[in-house]
Amino acid sequence: MEKHEGRDAAAVRLDDPWYDALDNGWGGLDSTVTPATPAAPDGTTAPGQGHSAADIYVEVQRSAAFQEVRRRYRRFVVPATIAFFAWYLAYVVAATTAPELMARPVAGAVNVAMAAGLGQFLSTFLLAWAYARHARLRRDHAALELRWDTQEMTRGIDR
Numbered sequence: 001m002e003k004h005e006g007r008d009a010a011a012v013r014l015d016d017p018w019y020d021a022l023d024n025g026w027g028g029l030d031s032t033v034t035p036a037t038p039a040a041p042d043g044t045t046a047p048g049q050g051h052s053a054a055d056i057y058v059e060v061q062r063s064a065a066f067q068e069v070r071r072r073y074r075r076f077v078v079p080a081t082i083a084f085f086a087w088y089l090a091y092v093v094a095a096t097t098a099p100e101l102m103a104r105p106v107a108g109a110v111n112v113a114m115a116a117g118l119g120q121f122l123s124t125f126l127l128a129w130a131y132a133r134h135a136r137l138r139r140d141h142a143a144l145e146l147r148w149d150t151q152e153m154t155r156g157i158d159r
Contacts, residue, residue: 052157053154053157056150056153056154056157057150059153060146060149060150060153063146065142065145065146065149066146068142069139069142069143069146072138072139072142073139076131076134076138077131080127080130080131084123084124084127087120087123088120091116091117091119091120094116095113095116102116
């Protein structure tokens with residue numbers, strides 16, 4: 001991060017490729033960027049060198065490491081979303097179609113509807129905890145490595 005002196009002292013430039021990508025939009029990366037490192041005499045370039053930012057991000061997206069992170073994400077999120085939606089839908093359908101079941105007492109003044117409603121809150125918090133744990137154990141390290149690799153590839157590009 002660079003800090004500027006003088007009148008524009010409040011302006012701060014972030015040297016983060018993700019910051020620039022968001023600024024330009026996901027599909028609108030500037031493809032006219034010139035490489036900082038020229039190609040080798042045989043015309044080849046090292047990975048991430050001699051490419052535009054768009055080329056680097058497409059290369060990363062197609063990489064096995066990125067696909068593995070996405071696969072791990074989908075492997076948790078899709079079943080969890082389906083299970084949570086089914087649980088929510090079952091609660092709503094039971095509340096509207098079986099009021100006598102939902103009115104059945106469980107303990108004291110607590111009936112099935114109240115227990116199931118509190119179960120909705122509990123399952124929401126449990127799902128959030130499970131997602132955070134899954135991300136920490138199965139994806140965060142790989143995603144961070146991928147981000148650092150991408151950042152290293154984009155350092156060779158003049159902005």
